[in-house]
Amino acid sequence: MDFGGGICQITSTLYNAVIYANLEITQRTNHQFVPSYVTASRDATVVYGSIDFQFKNNRNYPIKLICSVSGGVASFQIFGLKQEDDYEVEISSYETGRTATAIYSEAYKILKKDGKVVSSELLSKDTYKRH
Secondary structure (H helix, E strand, O other), rough: OOOOOOOOHHHHHHHHHHHHOOOEEOOOOOOOOOOOOOOOOOOOOOOOOEEEEEOOOOOOOOOOEEEEEEOEEEEEEEOOOOOOOOEEEEEEEEEEEEOOOOOEEEEEEEEOOOOOOEEEEEEEEEEEEOO
């Protein structure tokens, strides 16, 4: 247990942008407690030297990432060339259970083509400590 420095808000924002861009996530760890800035299973933590968030550009061409912060709000934009197999991406996350000591949640990435669901992929099943 340690004090946070705020970098996880940037990492969690990037994590969500990566999902919406339909890029491949290769390493992600949830926080110990549900953060105040995103819902359960929509977070990604980093700890220097031990926990990292990583993703892979699984597209056919390079991508460009732009991060900006304005008025205390961070945002990411991910740019790339359009491909024939591009999908509209939705994220569904929800709490699946609660005990006296833990909160359980899941997140899914839903791919749509022409408004119709093509697939639903489990992103994570997470456990958080309760305050």
